[in-house]
Amino acid sequence: MELNLPNTYEIYVVDKYGDEIPEYTKTVMASTPGKAKYKTYLKYEDCYDSFKDFLGYHKIRTIGKCKIEHMYGDKKRFDDTKEYRGVPFALQGMKVEHRGYPGIIV
8 A cells, every 4th residue: 555645845935036034934745846836726816816826926936855743633623523433542743544545644
């Protein structure tokens, strides 16, 4: 069972001089830089006239291959959920197969 994890990208806003504005930096997981940009655009499309307009104010850099740790949620919430569902053996990061597709419990 082989997992094809996406890359992790950092999308950041730049001002009219090309300087990064750190407060608006977002981390996105996607298979390509273009998909990462578009995924971010969909969250903020009300603020821009078009995707082209969005691209004029955002830059992207690759952080690296996505690590399972990037996907982990709150540990307490996970423990409560596994108790509620009756799967006490489940662990975050555990590789599973569901309906023939590989996955990871996050």
